Amino acid sequence: MNDKEITKFFHDNRPVPEDPGTYLVGLSARMDAAEEIKMLCEQSRKDSRRALLLTFILGCLSGAFVISLVIFCQNNMGGAFGINLSEVFGFLKQFRTAILILVPSLGMLLGYCLWKAYENT
């Protein structure tokens, strides 16, 4: 049996799918449902992106607040407007552990947010 005969066998026995109209109607309904699900997913993705951005901003703001608190408290204690760096650094030494925790935490938060933002684009 050669290739031509095999081809002929398959062509002669080609089944004919029934009712393309019903198939297309069913497909159209499924596409609508899929579209709706896709829109919902997009919406939830946008929401989570917004929440992540908000978390990032809040993290930065709270970090900046703590740092400025540390700096300006020392400044006020000195009673002058200028910042005496040696005093500030001397004062900051007391909070070494807090700063060591805060800075990497903010860094990690920033990294996480950027990674999430990149993943969602």
Add this chain to the structure above:
Amino acid sequence: MDKEQFLRAIKDVQEPLRRFLLVLCRGDVFKADDIAQDACVKAWVSFEKFRGASSFSTWIFRIAYNCWCDRRYDDKSGTVELSASDSSPDADRADRAFKYQDLYSAIDQLNPSEKAAILLYYMEDRDIKEISTIMGIPHGSVKSLLSRGRSKLRIKLQTQ
């Protein structure tokens, strides 16, 4: 591409696509149509990923083939799914199976990959390159699948 254009494009390929899946599903019309619709919906949802490296028809066939492979894996792993075919009148199914019994008995002895390659090559007149794209395997593998399938088919068809 909007929905109407997509449906028009599907209208052109639905017959060969459903026929291919129908034979792969051994005449189970409901299962074949379900997989075909599933594939078309997946194509519609991820249409922006279609870069035109192959024809639209080849792309849809590739998605459908992957859907069929996934479904086969689900069936094997014992996922119980109450499909519409369970409610199909037995007489209709038997009639359809009887009508094409020569075809089904000929391809029954082939393994799934050989079956897909043989159907694409002989029934859908696809070339090696297209089959390779659809099945996601190298040209050489397609050729060996066809060669093995052909040998098994020859023996079977000569005895029929």
